[in-house]
Amino acid sequence: MVHEALQLIVFGLISGAILALSGIGLSLTYGILKFANFAHGDMMTLGAFMALMVLSGLRAMGWHGAPLGPLSFGWPMLVSTVAAMVLTAVVAVVLDRILYRPLRTMGSAILLISSVGVAFGLRAVIQFIWSPQPQYYIRKIQISREMLGVRVKPDQIFILVLSAALVLALHLFLTRTRMGKAMRATADNMELARVTGIDTERVILWTWVIGAMLAAAAGVMIGIENKFITPLIGWEILIYIFAAVILGGIGSPYGAMAGGVIIGVSGELSTMVIPTEYKPVVAFVIMILMLLVKPTGLFGER
Amino acid sequence: MSLLETQSVHSGYGETEILHGVSLHVEPGEVVVIIGPNGAGKSTVMKTVFGLLRPTSGHVILDGEDISGLRPDKLVGRGMSYVPQTDNVFASLTIQENLEMGAFIRRDDYSAALQAVFERFPVLYERRRVRAGTLSGGERQMLAMGKALMLEPKLLLLDEPSAGLAPRLVEEIFVKVGQIAETGVGVLIIEQNAKQALKIAQRGYVMAMGEIRLEDAGATLLAHPDLASLYLGA
Numbered sequence: 001m002v003h004e005a006l007q008l009i010v011f012g013l014i015s016g017a018i019l020a021l022s023g024i025g026l027s028l029t030y031g032i033l034k035f036a037n038f039a040h041g042d043m044m045t046l047g048a049f050m051a052l053m054v055l056s057g058l059r060a061m062g063w064h065g066a067p068l069g070p071l072s073f074g075w076p077m078l079v080s081t082v083a084a085m086v087l088t089a090v091v092a093v094v095l096d097r098i099l100y101r102p103l104r105t106m107g108s109a110i111l112l113i114s115s116v117g118v119a120f121g122l123r124a125v126i127q128f129i130w131s132p133q134p135q136y137y138i139r140k141i142q143i144s145r146e147m148l149g150v151r152v153k154p155d156q157i158f159i160l161v162l163s164a165a166l167v168l169a170l171h172l173f174l175t176r177t178r179m180g181k182a183m184r185a186t187a188d189n190m191e192l193a194r195v196t197g198i199d200t201e202r203v204i205l206w207t208w209v210i211g212a213m214l215a216a217a218a219g220v221m222i223g224i225e226n227k228f229i230t231p232l233i234g235w236e237i238l239i240y241i242f243a244a245v246i247l248g249g250i251g252s253p254y255g256a257m258a259g260g261v262i263i264g265v266s267g268e269l270s271t272m273v274i275p276t277e278y279k280p281v282v283a284f285v286i287m288i289l290m291l292l293v294k295p296t297g298l299f300g301e302r
Numbered sequence: 303m304s305l306l307e308t309q310s311v312h313s314g315y316g317e318t319e320i321l322h323g324v325s326l327h328v329e330p331g332e333v334v335v336i337i338g339p340n341g342a343g344k345s346t347v348m349k350t351v352f353g354l355l356r357p358t359s360g361h362v363i364l365d366g367e368d369i370s371g372l373r374p375d376k377l378v379g380r381g382m383s384y385v386p387q388t389d390n391v392f393a394s395l396t397i398q399e400n401l402e403m404g405a406f407i408r409r410d411d412y413s414a415a416l417q418a419v420f421e422r423f424p425v426l427y428e429r430r431r432v433r434a435g436t437l438s439g440g441e442r443q444m445l446a447m448g449k450a451l452m453l454e455p456k457l458l459l460l461d462e463p464s465a466g467l468a469p470r471l472v473e474e475i476f477v478k479v480g481q482i483a484e485t486g487v488g489v490l491i492i493e494q495n496a497k498q499a500l501k502i503a504q505r506g507y508v509m510a511m512g513e514i515r516l517e518d519a520g521a522t523l524l525a526h527p528d529l530a531s532l533y534l535g536a
Contacts, residue, residue, distance in 0.1 A: 178406070181395065185403045188392045195352070195386065196449070197378035197407040 007150050008268040014156050014225060016264025017163035022218035022237070023245045023256030024170060025211025031187035031251035032207045033104070035111035039095075039118035040215060041238030042126075043088060047216025048229045049126050051077075051084035052135055070154035072142045073224070081220045085213040092212035093205060101204075119235065127231040134228035141227075159221045166217060167257055170210065174253065179206055187251060240280070243287040249300025258298055262286065303366050305330045305488040306351065306457050311360035313350040320346040322512045323360065328457065328488040333479060335520065337496040338509035344492040347509070348461055351490070352384045353377050365456065379407055383450035387461040390446035393435030397426050397445055400434050404452030412452060419448040422478065440471035447478065457488045464495040476502045500524040 026040045058065075058076045065074030095118060103110050144151040174180040179202075186193040186203045193200055215234075222237070223229040244263045248255025263283045270282040290297060304327040314320035320343045328334045336344050349355040351362055356371040363369065364380060374384065383404075392400050401419060405412040420427035423444045429437070434445055443463055450458055460479065464472040472495060480502040483489050493499040500506050503520035508529065516523070523529060 178402070181399050181402060182406060185392045185395055185399075188394045189389055192386065192389060192392065193403075195354075195374045195378075195384050196403055197375050197453070198403065199375065 003149055004272065005269065008272065009265055010150050010152055010156075012265030012268035013261065014159055014264070015267070016261035017160055018218050018221050018225070018260075019237070019241055019244045019264050020257045020260030021163050021166060021214045021221070022241050023248070023260045024167070024253045025214045026241055027245045027248070027251055027253050027256040028183070028187075028207050028211050030245070031253075032183065032190070032204060033100070033108075033111065035108040035115065036242070036250075037115045037211075038112065038238070039115040039122060040211070041234030041236075041241065042119045042122040043092060043212055043215040043234065044219035044222070044237070045126055045229070045231055045234035046091060046122055046219070047084045047088040047212075048219035048223045048233060049130055049135075049231075050087045050216065051080040051220045051223065052130070052137060052229065054080040054083040054087075055137060070145070071158055072140050072153075072155050073138050077137060077224075081217065084220055085216040088216035088219075089209040089212040092208040096204065096208050123231050123235065130231065132231055134230050136228050137223050138227075155224050159225060162217070162221070166214060170214070170253065173210075179203070183207060240283055243283045247287045247290050247297055249297030252297070252299040255297055255299030304328065304363070305332075305365060306490065307361075307363040308347070308351065309361045309363065311347075311350055311357045311362065313346055313355050313357045313360075315355070319358065320512050321350065321357075324509075324512070324514055325360075326507055326514060326517070328490050330456065330488050331483055331486045332505065333483045333489045333491065333503045333520075335491045335493050335496070335499040335503040335506045336509055337493055337499065337506060337523075338515075340494075342509040343512040344509055345461065346512075348384075348459055348490075348492055352382065352459055375407075378453060381453070381456035382459065383453050383455035383457070384459040385446045385450045385461060385463065387465050391434040391437070391442055391449065394433060396431050396433055397437075398430040400445055400449050401426075401452050404449035408453065415452050415454050419451050422451070422481070423448050439467050440474065443467065443471075443475055444478070447475075447482070451482065455487060457490065458482065460489065460491045462493060462495075463491065464493065464498060472498050497524065 022040065022044055026037060029037045055076055058080065063076055065076040067074050099114060099118065100111060103114055142153045142155055144153050174184055182193070182198045183203050183206060185198060186200055190200060193203070219234060222233050240263060244259035245256045247262060248257070248259030263286065266286055267279045267282050270279060306328040308324055308326050310323040310325050311321055312319055312323055324347055336347060338344055346355065350357050353369070353372050353374045353376070361368050361370050364382060369377060369380065392403060395403065401416055405415065425441055426445055426448055429441070434442065437445060463475050463479065467475065476498050479489055479491070491499055491503070500520040500523050506518065506520050506523045507514050508516035508523065
């Protein structure tokens with residue numbers, strides 16, 4: 001019983017880490033630009049496929065790279081992940097310049113609907129290039145290992161470690177750097193940020209860059225965890241990301257982290273008492289309960 | 303040459319003209335207060351000076367340079383700081399972070415300015431790691447002023463600094479304003495709470511209907527018999 005719970009908590013932490021990473025970007029864009037970005041899931045998908053593209057390119061150039069220790073992949077996968085984060089950030093910035101920025105004064109409803117359009121557009125392009133069929137980073141099955149009584153794959157440990165590192169990096173950025181503090185100030189009160197002399201357009205640019213990089217990393221992690229990617233991976237997980245972000249308090253990156261972990265772990269733990277097919281329901285029940293008790297979410301201020 | 307000068311400024315919102323030719327000036331080290339009833343156009347003067355509104359005609363001159371219609375983020379770099387009436391601190395940031403944001407555009411070492419703000423407002427130093435949202439009204443107003451002073455501005459614009467404060471705190475805030483001006487900063491205040499403001503102001507303007515009706519020394523305005531009944535609501 002305890003053993004089973006422990007096992008489920010570990011699984012929950014892995015999906016929670018992916019939810020947390022992707023939720024941070026969603027929450028940041030909401031905090032600064034005040035709209036729910038429905039294209040965020042497809043930015044994750046884009047990141048996952050960008051990594052596949054770079055990985056294929058590296059292999060075509062003859063760099064296969066031996067697996068790193070117990071992991072199922074080697075340096076080329078890591079290089080591809082970083083490249084995917086950068087490329088996805090570039091796409092996000094371009095989308096902002098040509099689409100979101102001109103619409104920014106028109107209100108959040110227009111931005112939200114535009115992001116739905118971007119979501120469909122991105123998915124169509126990805127599907128056109130890579131087909132709807134599953135694509136694989138590595139076609140190698142990894143055996144779980146027993147660690148402290150819990151079965152876990154080395155790749156899953158990698159996901160947890162990388163997520164923790166990225167979350168820590170973001171925390172340091174938000175609390176220690178001039179731009180990070182300006183980002184929190186702008187999310188807090190954009191009007192005051194402007195009259196204070198903060199370059200809010202640059203803050204918005206950074207928001208897109210960071211959100212897209214974390215989304216891309218999360219997309220690649222889905223690929224590593226599931227072993228394959230399809231053009232739908234991001235869209236399918238988006239609704240859970242929203243649940244996690246709202247639970248944590250939309251606009252707060254720390255709330256997104258907490259919400260992601262809570263939704264991930266509770267979803268897995270629920271399978272001990274209710275059938276697995278109800279797992280998605282658990283996320284939303286928790287979210288609704290939270291909204292009833294504290295409508296601003298765990299870390300929400302307004 | 304005045305620090306700030308508005309030359310027959312007309313301004314307003316869209317088609318609606320609020321200011322019908324306002325001319326005023328502020329000298330370095332001087333506290334100038336604009337008083338007048340609600341809807342007189344006081345806030346519009348402030349917004350036009352700070353570039354939140356564009357004058358339809360007339361000029362705003364800062365230190366001899368025409369700044370009419372320049373955006374706030376450009377004016378901040380030219381030595382003008384603005385403290386809005388409400389929501390004037392970043393509630394979720396600590397006091398220290400708020401002050402750092404006040405110096406956002408500065409690329410030089412601003413530790414001396416930070417030191418000066420902490421010396422002027424010791425309570426801010428004591429609570430520097432506390433979130434600004436937890437401050438009392440008076441402390442918050444001090445933080446808002448401290449944040450504006452991080453730029454070591456030549457001109458400080460204060461929008462109703464006494465709004466919502468207890469009388470004892472209002473006096474304290476205005477004493478601080480007087481001390482700031484003594485360092486050579488020009489201060490332009492708009493105020494409903496005219497009596498307190500006039501006590502520390504060298505000069506005052508009385509506005510009504512988008513025009514300046516009266517200009518005189520602070521003490522003279524305070525003693526003006528008609529003014530009391532007309533604008534001070536006494």
